[in-house]
Amino acid sequence: MPVSTATRLNVPMYDHAAMTAPRKAALLAALERVLDSGAIGWGAEAPAFEAAFADWIGVPHAIGTNSGTAALEVALRALRIGPGDEVITAPNSDIATTAAIHMVGAKAVWVDVEPDTLNMDPAAAAAAVTPRTKALLPVDLYGHPADYGALNALAARHGLAIVADACLSLGARFDGRKIGTLATLSCFSFAPTKHLGAYGSAGAVVTADAELARRMQRLIGYGQDRGRDATGPLVLHEAGMNERLDEVQAAMLRTKLPGLAADIAGRQQRAARYGAGLAGTDVRTPVVRPGAEHSYRNYVVLVEDRDLVRETLAAAGVATHLAYAPPLHLQPVFAPLGFGAGAFPIVEHAAERLLGLPIGPHLSAEQIDYAAATLADAVRGRG
Numbered sequence: 001m002p003v004s005t006a007t008r009l010n011v012p013m014y015d016h017a018a019m020t021a022p023r024k025a026a027l028l029a030a031l032e033r034v035l036d037s038g039a040i041g042w043g044a045e046a047p048a049f050e051a052a053f054a055d056w057i058g059v060p061h062a063i064g065t066n067s068g069t070a071a072l073e074v075a076l077r078a079l080r081i082g083p084g085d086e087v088i089t090a091p092n093s094d095i096a097t098t099a100a101i102h103m104v105g106a107k108a109v110w111v112d113v114e115p116d117t118l119n120m121d122p123a124a125a126a127a128a129v130t131p132r133t134k135a136l137l138p139v140d141l142y143g144h145p146a147d148y149g150a151l152n153a154l155a156a157r158h159g160l161a162i163v164a165d166a167c168l169s170l171g172a173r174f175d176g177r178k179i180g181t182l183a184t185l186s187c188f189s190f191a192p193t194k195h196l197g198a199y200g201s202a203g204a205v206v207t208a209d210a211e212l213a214r215r216m217q218r219l220i221g222y223g224q225d226r227g228r229d230a231t232g233p234l235v236l237h238e239a240g241m242n243e244r245l246d247e248v249q250a251a252m253l254r255t256k257l258p259g260l261a262a263d264i265a266g267r268q269q270r271a272a273r274y275g276a277g278l279a280g281t282d283v284r285t286p287v288v289r290p291g292a293e294h295s296y297r298n299y300v301v302l303v304e305d306r307d308l309v310r311e312t313l314a315a316a317g318v319a320t321h322l323a324y325a326p327p328l329h330l331q332p333v334f335a336p337l338g339f340g341a342g343a344f345p346i347v348e349h350a351a352e353r354l355l356g357l358p359i360g361p362h363l364s365a366e367q368i369d370y371a372a373a374t375l376a377d378a379v380r381g382r383g
């Protein structure tokens, strides 16, 4: 498929203004609704978004939070996980995944990943279970579901909860079932660069468990039940936080939610286009397991001489990112934990080769073809 790379195009990672433009009138109307309501602290927008989001996922309960990071922390607190407990997770993720475990006082136990999806290896997780293990915290890396079949079997064998870090996998499916329906608690981020981006910070936890939902509702709002009934008594049920989804973000998210399915389909189409443009090259394109549906928050390939290839792409106008390299166990903040190079070989092998390409509704077919052709040329040494 000879696509010309002679004419330079810019292929940015994100373009928030372009993505906002077609929805601007609706977003402004939503903002005006919040301003006119006068209900800024405990209004109707957050509960309305929570109901709509739960419905979109297909679960009974969604709890809006102030971020994906807060969603993870609230989920662990709702499970009463704390000091003395262990949570098994992977070191090739956002720092929030491991930081949330530390924030509740528990120990994060890292395990290596599977070579194809780069998601938590269920066999490695099984080998890491101890009497202190309380939960598995898999990440659906880049939008490909973790192996929930094997992980749920492992969790059932040992009586563990599963907290899914689904911050990258909104809309993905495992064996036909949507992410959000496969774990005890599933955590989402609505950071501006995620599938469903707020205009600030936002997140959510979804669950089928009514008791956990009620506990999370209290935890995010100072430990009390939702709302402040000025005439009722002040009853504090939990050692609460202030991690609520705010009314303005909830209104923005409600406005964007109806377009989410089309945006995800658009990501999948762009991924297929990349796949066609990179076929027959030495670029390892993302693996999609049988039965899995990838929602492509990131389109991450593996290449040799990654840093050189990356420079060539940058010079040609193609933005790239390195999620997540170096991995968490090699970051200075976690040096005191004592893991050096070689601790998680599959994570490290990928970290040296991974290259995230721009993907999202802001990109045209021409931009995708240009990025793919530029990358194909670069790995052939003709860049």
Ligand SMILES: *Cc1c(COP(=O)(O)O)cnc(C)c1O
Residues within 6 Å of the ligand: 067, 068, 069, 070, 093, 094, 096, 097, 139, 165, 167, 168, 189, 190, 191, 201, 202, 203
């Ligand atoms: C974005 C992200 C988070 C954190 O979400 P925030 O909304 O930025 O706090 C956690 N885990 C993963 C895998 C993410 O991509």
